[in-house]
Amino acid sequence: MKIALKVATILLDKADPKLQSTEFEMILPDGTDVAGMLDAMGLEDRLVGSVTINKRRSPLDAAIADGDMVAVIPAISGG
Amino acid sequence: MDDVPGLLEALEAAAAGRKEGSAEYRCVTLDDVSKLADRFGLSTRQVSTFALEQGLLPLRYLKNIGTIGLEGQAKLLSSRALLVGAGGIGGSAAELLARMGVGTIIIADPDVYEETNLNRQNFCCKGALGLCKVDVTAERLLEINCDVDVIRHRIAAGSENLPGMLASVDVVIDALDSIDDRLALQQACSDAGVVMVHGAIAGTALQVTTIYPGDAGLKGMLPPAAAEGKAQGIEVETGNPATTPVLAAVIQVQEAVKVLLGTGNTLRGKMLYLDLEDWTFEFIAL
Numbered sequence: 001m002k003i004a005l006k007v008a009t010i011l012l013d014k015a016d017p018k019l020q021s022t023e024f025e026m027i028l029p030d031g032t033d034v035a036g037m038l039d040a041m042g043l044e045d046r047l048v049g050s051v052t053i054n055k056r057r058s059p060l061d062a063a064i065a066d067g068d069m070v071a072v073i074p075a076i077s078g079g
Numbered sequence: 080m081d082d083v084p085g086l087l088e089a090l091e092a093a094a095a096g097r098k099e100g101s102a103e104y105r106c107v108t109l110d111d112v113s114k115l116a117d118r119f120g121l122s123t124r125q126v127s128t129f130a131l132e133q134g135l136l137p138l139r140y141l142k143n144i145g146t147i148g149l150e151g152q153a154k155l156l157s158s159r160a161l162l163v164g165a166g167g168i169g170g171s172a173a174e175l176l177a178r179m180g181v182g183t184i185i186i187a188d189p190d191v192y193e194e195t196n197l198n199r200q201n202f203c204c205k206g207a208l209g210l211c212k213v214d215v216t217a218e219r220l221l222e223i224n225c226d227v228d229v230i231r232h233r234i235a236a237g238s239e240n241l242p243g244m245l246a247s248v249d250v251v252i253d254a255l256d257s258i259d260d261r262l263a264l265q266q267a268c269s270d271a272g273v274v275m276v277h278g279a280i281a282g283t284a285l286q287v288t289t290i291y292p293g294d295a296g297l298k299g300m301l302p303p304a305a306a307e308g309k310a311q312g313i314e315v316e317t318g319n320p321a322t323t324p325v326l327a328a329v330i331q332v333q334e335a336v337k338v339l340l341g342t343g344n345t346l347r348g349k350m351l352y353l354d355l356e357d358w359t360f361e362f363i364a365l
Contacts, residue, residue, distance in 0.1 A: 009357050
C-alpha cells in the first residue's frame with residue numbers, strides 16, 4: 001500500500017536512514033500498523049509523541065490503510 | 080467586594096477621564112490606588128477590584144480593557160491560577176499572568192537557578208544564580224503588579240501534594256519538564272475538576288493543548304520508552320533555545336485567560352504543534 005507521510009522536521013535526522021524531506025510517499029506492506037511503520041522508518045519509539053492517521057491521533061497498533069495521510073510528531077516535554 | 084464607606088467617593092474624586100479608541104474610561108492611577116489602599120487598610124487588589132466593580136478603571140489595565148472589558152478584568156483579578164514549574168515556560172507564563180491581572184498566582188518549583196537557565200528563563204540573571212526560582216519569580220511579579228497575590232511552593236509538585244495545591248484553583252498551567260510529571264499533573268487536575276493548559280517545547284518546536292477533566296489529553300500520547308529516571312522527549316537532543324518557551328507561555332496564558340473568562344475557542348480536544356523552523360502548523364485531534 002502507498003501512504004502520504006509527513007514527518008516533523010525535528011525528526012528527519014533521527015530516522016535511519018535519515019530523511020531528506022518532511023513530506024513524501026511511502027510504500028508499506030498491506031496491514032502495517034503504526035508501530036510497523038515507525039520500525040520501517042528506523043525511528044526510535046522514545047522520540048515519537050504522536051502519530052496521526054488522517055489528522056486523528058492513533059495508537060501504535062492502529063492499522064494504516066492504502067491512501068492514508070499519516071503524520072509523525074515528536075515527543076516533546078521541555079519546559 | 081463588600082462596600083467600604085468612603086472608598087467609592089475617594090476613587091471618583093481621584094478618577095480622570097481617558098479616551099481609548101471610541102470609549103472613554105474613568106481611570107485611577109497606580110499611585111492613587113496605592114494611597115487609597117493604605118488609607119482604607121486594604122490591599123491594592125481589593126481597591127482595584129472594587130474600582131472595576133464600580134465602573135472605574137485602574138489605569139494599569141487600560142490596554143487590557145478593549146479586549147476583556149471591565150467585568151473580565153475584575154474576573155481575572157478574582158481568579159486563581161496554579162503555575163507548575165517556574166523555568167523557561169513558567170517564568171514567562173508568570174509574567175504574563177501578572178500583567179493580565181490574574182489575582183492569585185500559585186507557583187510550584189523545587190529548583191534554584193543555574194547557569195544553563197540563563198539562555199531562556201525569564202527571571203534568570205547572573206545575580207539570581209543559586210536562588211530559588213519561586214522566590215525570584217514572586218519578587219519580580221510583585222514589582223510588575225502589586226495587585227497580584229503570589230503563593231510560593233518550593234517543592235516538586237507530585238501526586239502527594241497536588242490535591243492541596245489544587246484546592247480553590249481555577250486553572251492550571253503545566254510548565255513542567257518531564258512526561259511522567261505532566262501525566263501525574265493531568266490526573267491530579269482531572270481528579271480536582273480543574274482545567275489544565277499543557278505546553279511543552281523542544282528546539283524550535285512547541286505543543287499546546289487545553290485539557291478539561293476527563294479528557295484524554297496527554298494520556299493518548301505514545302507511551303514513552305522505559306528509561307532510567309523520568310521520561311523526556313526529543314528536547315534531550317535539541318535543547319531548549321530562548322524563543323520557544325516564551326511562545327508556548329504566550330499561547331498557554333491566552334488559553335488560561337479564555338478558560339477563566341469563558342470566552343473564545345480553546346485548544347480543547349486538539350493539540351497545536353508548531354515548528355518555527357519551517358512553519359509547520361498542525362492541529363492534532365486528540
